[in-house]
Amino acid sequence: MKEFNVIEYFFKAKSIQRKDVIIGIGDDGAVTHIPKGQALVTTTDTLLSGVHFLPDTPPHAIAQKAIAVNLSDLAAMGAEPAWISLSLSLPSVDKEWLEAFSNGLQQHAEYYSVQLIGGDTVQGPLAITITAQGFVPFDQALTRSQAKPGDSVYVTGTLGDAGLGLAIAQKKCLLDDQLNTDYLLNRLNYPTPRLMVGTCLRRIASACIDISDGLVSDIKHILKASECGATIHVDKLPMSQALKDSVSSSQAIDYALSAGDDYELLFTVSEEQKGHLETALASANVHATFIGQLNGAVGKLELRQADKPYDYNVKGYEHF
Ligand code: ADP
Ligand code: MG
Numbered sequence: 001m002k003e004f005n006v007i008e009y010f011f012k013a014k015s016i017q018r019k020d021v022i023i024g025i026g027d028d029g030a031v032t033h034i035p036k037g038q039a040l041v042t043t044t045d046t047l048l049s050g051v052h053f054l055p056d057t058p059p060h061a062i063a064q065k066a067i068a069v070n071l072s073d074l075a076a077m078g079a080e081p082a083w084i085s086l087s088l089s090l091p092s093v094d095k096e097w098l099e100a101f102s103n104g105l106q107q108h109a110e111y112y113s114v115q116l117i118g119g120d121t122v123q124g125p126l127a128i129t130i131t132a133q134g135f136v137p138f139d140q141a142l143t144r145s146q147a148k149p150g151d152s153v154y155v156t157g158t159l160g161d162a163g164l165g166l167a168i169a170q171k172k173c174l175l176d177d178q179l180n181t182d183y184l185l186n187r188l189n190y191p192t193p194r195l196m197v198g199t200c201l202r203r204i205a206s207a208c209i210d211i212s213d214g215l216v217s218d219i220k221h222i223l224k225a226s227e228c229g230a231t232i233h234v235d236k237l238p239m240s241q242a243l244k245d246s247v248s249s250s251q252a253i254d255y256a257l258s259a260g261d262d263y264e265l266l267f268t269v270s271e272e273q274k275g276h277l278e279t280a281l282a283s284a285n286v287h288a289t290f291i292g293q294l295n296g297a298v299g300k301l302e303l304r305q306a307d308k309p310y311d312y313n314v315k316g317y318e319h320f
Contacts, residue, residue, distance in 0.1 A: 001093045003121050010102035011086065011116060018115040020082065030117035032083060038135035043073035049126035054169055059097050060104035061189040062128060067108045068191045069212065070132035072263040075198030076210040078142040079134035081112055086119035087129040112195070140202040142267070147207035147226035149296040151268040154277075154288040156194045158240040159215055160252060161187035163259020173246075180242040187240075191263040197288065200280045201267055208267040214258040216312070219266055220301060226268075229297030234305045238289040257303070257312060268294060 001009070012025040023031040034040050047066050049055050067084065074081050086105070090098075109116055114132070165188030167173040168181055175181045194210070201208055207226055211218045215237075223230055237256040244252055267288075269277050281288055303310040 001095065006093060006098065006121060007119075010098045011105075011119070014102055014106040015116045016106070016110050016113070018082065018113070021115050021117055024115065024117045025119075030083070030085070032117065032133075035135060037138060039138040039141065040133055041074055041077045041079040041136055041141060042131065042133050043070055043077070044129060044131040045069045045073065046127060046129040055126075057169075057189060059101035063101045063104035064108045064190055066128045066130045067105065067112070067114070067132070068193050068263060070130045071112060071114075071193035071195060072191065072210040072212070072265075074132055074134040075193045075195045076142065076208050076265055077134075077136060078140060078198050078202045078205075078208065079136040080199055081114045081132055081134040081195065083117045083133045084109065084114050085117060085131040087131075088119065088121050089124040089127040090121070091123070091126055112193075137202070142198065142201055142205055142208035144207050144209055144222045144225035147222055147228055147268040147294055148270060149228055149294050151206050151228075151270050151294045152274065152290055153219070153230060153232065153266065153268055153292045153294065154290055155211070155215070155238060155264050155266045156197050156286065156288050157192075157262070157264040158238045158243070159211070159257075159262055159264060160237075160243050160255030160259050161240050162191065162261035162263075163214075163255040164243055164246060165189070166259070166261065175246050177242075177245065180246055183240070183242045184246070188261060191261065193263060194265045194286070196284045197265055197281075197286050200284045200286065201265075201277075204269060204273045204276050204280055205267040206270055206273075208265055211260070211262050211264050211266055213260045215266065216257050216301065216303075217260075220299070222266070222268065223294075223299050223301060226294075227298050228294040229300035229302070230292055230294050231302045231304060232292035234303055234310045236289065236291045238291075253305075253310075254312070
């Protein structure tokens with residue numbers, strides 16, 4: 001099978017058609033329409049075999065994670081997703097792998113109403129790069145830089161699940177309970193981009209980021225960009241029953257603080273906007289947990305447990 005046939009058969013034929021796509025896969029470039037009053041948000045993330053996923057991860061999960069991590073970045077900007085492009089580096093044309101991968105990709109694309117509009121296909125080590133694009137009303141993008149001392153810090157969902165899921169997948173940890181094992185592996189392999197929360201937070205959150213590298217690591221981006229400090233109460237960190245059942249409470253806290261790959265949103269809200277936040281979250285039927293407060297100690301992150309400093313020295317994931 002030649003490159004052209006791979007694209008036709010596995011990607012073009014399965015793609016959904018959006019009305020705003022004038023030219024999709026098949027020409028030298030895609031041509032799309034941006035709605036009036038909206039700004040275009042663009043983000044890219046690469047998944048490398050052996051770095052971002054274990055080589056034996058099901059291709060279906062790899063495809064869905066590649067989409068989810070990109071849509072999570074759009075969610076963190078308050079954007080609504082529209083299109084994706086796929087740059088695929090494959091060691092060989094393995095039809096069975098491509099079938100499962102492209103099915104996973106299209107299933108997720110359809111679920112989120114995003115259209116695959118182009119890409120590139122090359123031979124090389126297994127790597128998947130997706131560029132996702134979406135819309136946000138032109139002055140409503142959520143950023144990392146507008147948080148202020150006094151703002152409250154919230155996170156969606158639960159933290160640390162994907163971290164323990166990774167330890168299970170790497171066989172560094174073996175749980176007795178199969179349901180918990182499956183839940184944690186699913187949290188690792190099939191993250192949920194918090195798109196509803198992201199759009200809900202427009203004009204309400206002062207700053208927002210998705211947690212891809214771990215809470216401690218990612219909140220520091222907000223502290224730096226917004227020139228603030230933060231106090232986080234480790235006893236308030238939201239954790240799943242599966243995580244709490246499986247490890248000691250101090251291990252659970254360390255997973256929640258430092259493990260990456262959860263793709264929850266961390267955001268800040270001023271005192272004046274808190275009422276709007278509650279209404280918006282309730283109407284979207286989503287939950288977020290208050291975990292601490294920003295202050296003026298620029299760049300400093302203070303962790304506290306029951307009003308004592310919490311001793312912490314695990315680092316988030318860093319490539320270099
Ligand atoms: P060019 O040589 O002009 O870059 P290609 O032969 O690489 O064009 O691609 C042909 C068409 O197929 C283009 O529209 C491109 O966007 C699309 N395409 C290539 N690879 C992929 C892929 N993995 N997924 C989706 N579309 C792809
Ligand atoms: Mg090309």
